[in-house]
Each structure stands twice: as C-alpha cells, then as structure tokens.
Amino acid sequence: MKNVPFKGIIAYPITPFDPNEKVDIPLFKHLVERLITSGSHGIAPLGSTGVMPYLSDEEKEEVTEATLQQVKGRIPTLVGVSNLTTEKTIHHAQFAEKAGADAVMIIPMSYWKLTDDEIVTHYDAVASKISIPIMAYNNPATSGVDMSPALLKRLLEIPNVTMIKESTGDVQRMHYLRRELGEDVAFYNGSNPLALAAFSAGARGWCTAAPNLIPELNISLYHAVEEGDLEKAKTIFYQQFDLLKFIVNKGLPRAVKSGLNILGEDGGNLRSPLKPLHEKETEELKNIMKTLINPV
Numbered sequence: 645m646k647n648v649p650f651k652g653i654i655a656y657p658i659t660p661f662d663p664n665e666k667v668d669i670p671l672f673k674h675l676v677e678r679l680i681t682s683g684s685h686g687i688a689p690l691g692s693t694g695v696m697p698y699l700s701d702e703e704k705e706e707v708t709e710a711t712l713q714q715v716k717g718r719i720p721t722l723v724g725v726s727n728l729t730t731e732k733t734i735h736h737a738q739f740a741e742k743a744g745a746d747a748v749m750i751i752p753m754s755y756w757k758l759t760d761d762e763i764v765t766h767y768d769a770v771a772s773k774i775s776i777p778i779m780a781y782n783n784p785a786t787s788g789v790d791m792s793p794a795l796l797k798r799l800l801e802i803p804n805v806t807m808i809k810e811s812t813g814d815v816q817r818m819h820y821l822r823r824e825l826g827e828d829v830a831f832y833n834g835s836n837p838l839a840l841a842a843f844s845a846g847a848r849g850w851c852t853a854a855p856n857l858i859p860e861l862n863i864s865l866y867h868a869v870e871e872g873d874l875e876k877a878k879t880i881f882y883q884q885f886d887l888l889k890f891i892v893n894k895g896l897p898r899a900v901k902s903g904l905n906i907l908g909e910d911g912g913n914l915r916s917p918l919k920p921l922h923e924k925e926t927e928e929l930k931n932i933m934k935t936l937i938n939p940v
C-alpha cells in the first residue's frame with residue numbers, strides 16, 4: 645500500500661479565539677492535548693472545524709507549529725493546507741512538511757468553478773513539491789466543488805495523493821472507490837452521520853470533530869467495527885447519532901465550542917462572522933449530551 649499514515653479516529657480540533665478574536669494558541673494546545681489523551685489515533689488541525697479559511701497565512705503557520713509542538717510525535721498529524729491558489733497551497737504544504745506533519749489535507753477551494761483538469765493539475769503541482777502524502781478532501785457543502793468518484797480515482801494516480809476523505813454523505817461513492825481500486829484503497833469518512841455505513845463500506849478511518857465532545861463513543865465505535873461486532877457497533881453508533889447530526893447541522897466550530905462549554909471546558913471565542921449557538925440551540929445540545937454522560 646502507498647504511504648498511508650492514518651487509521652481509526654482522526655480528530656479535528658477547533659481553532660479557539662480570545663475575546664479580541666485573535667487565535668488563542670495556549671487554549672488550542674490544551675484542546676489538542678485533550679484529543680490526544682482521550683485516545684484519538686490522529687490529529688488534524690486547520691480543517692473545516694479549525695476554520696482554516698478564516699485564518700491569515702501567519703495564523704495558519706502558528707497553528708501548524710503549535711500542533712506539532714503539542715503532539716510531539718505521539719500520534720500522526722494531518723495539516724489542512726488548502727488555498728484558492730496553487731502557489732499558496734504549495735507554500736503551506738511545504739511549511740507543514742518542514743514543521744514535521746505526517747501528511748497534508750487539501751480541499752479544492754474555489755471562486756471560479758474549477759474544471760476536473762484544473763483540479764488534477766493543482767494536486768499534481770502540490771504533490772511534486774512535497775514528499776509527505778496528501779489526503780484529497782471532498783466536501784462540496786463547504787468548498788462548492790464536488791469531486792466525482794471518477795475524479796478522485798484520477799487524483800489517486802498522483803504518487804503522493806494516497807488518501808481520500810469523502811464528506812458528501814453519499815456512501816455509494818465509497819463503494820465505487822472500493823470496487824474500482826480494490827480493498828487497499830485508503831478512503832476516510834468525513835461525514836459524521838455516515839460513520840457506521842462508511843466503516844461497513846471499508847473506510848480506514850473517520851475524520852471527525854466529535855472527539856472534542858464524545859471521544860469514548862467515537863473510539864468504541866471504531867473498536868467494535870475492528871472486532872467485527874456489528875450489533876455492538878450499531879448500538880454504539882445509535883447512541884451518538886443525534887449528537888453527530890446536531891454538530892453537522894449547526895456547523896462544527898459553533899457546535900463544538902458550545903459542547904465544550906457544556907462539558908465545563910473553555911472553547912474560546914469564534915471569529916466573526918461566526919456566532920455561537922443561540923440559547924435554544926444550546927439547550928437542545930445540552931439535552932442531547934445529557935443522554936451521553938455515561939460512556940460505553
């Protein structure tokens with residue numbers, strides 16, 4: 645198999661801000677530490693959860709360095725380096741590699757709609773400038789670009805593009821990749837409510853912000869799948885299903901920040917224009933989380 649450093653639960657930290665909306669690095673490090681000590685198998689800063697498009701270049705570099713300093717090689721690190729232009733994406737990918745990241749994650753961001761050829765050339769150009777692997781991230785809900793399974797298959801032909809993260813919520817796309825590319829194809833689920841179906845379809849891992857709030861349940865689901873215990877996996881999955889739907893529907897950074905507060909943790913502030921959940925939504929989240937107090 646090509647270079648694929650991730651398996652299991654890949655946890656996405658939020659990027660917290662101070663009351664002046666400056667990135668709060670000490671708090672970020674604390675939140676990363678929680679994800680590591682609660683058992684996640686990989687850590688992925690600067691994803692959608694980490695509000696990567698809302699940060700300046702310097703802030704992205706600070707967050708990258710802070711992650712690597714905090715992780716200290718204990719688990720593999722996947723750094724989001726996406727940008728509108730190829731030049732900037734290469735810059736951030738090289739920065740992440742130098743800082744010690746195990747891999748980078750790239751979503752094709754767009755203003756003008758990109759053609760498939762433009763997307764392939766973009767990934768190819770970045771891949772040729774780094775030697776760590778790339779996870780191609782498909783999430784049309786945030787990026788506005790939907791990479792078809794056939795396009796993802798083309799991207800996997802680029803030597804350094806070794807992993808796919810599928811966040812469309814369409815499990816058939818995973819079946820397509822598996823059928824076209826065989827058992828060894830390294831795809832990951834990025835759609836929280838699809839966790840059980842994606843593991844059944846052969847996902848090597850689950851890219852998720854949920855371990856910020858319910859790490860035990862996320863990790864137990866993975867273990868049940870690894871043990872081949874479908875009944876146990878179903879039970880654990882349905883315990884967390886409402887929370888998974890809620891955090892996706894309300895927006896991961898907002899929902900995770902509020903969830904941390906409900907747990908008595910500091911989730912920091914959001915950066916405008918993002919705003920915290922309002923009272924009614926917070927009550928709803930509290931009620932969902934109440935039922936999850938006793939981990940499996």
Ligand SMILES: N[C@@H](CC=O)C(=O)O
Pocket residue numbers: 656691692693694811834835836851852853854896
């Ligand atoms: N796809 C998300 C993680 C999912 O929970 C991200 O990029 O932050």
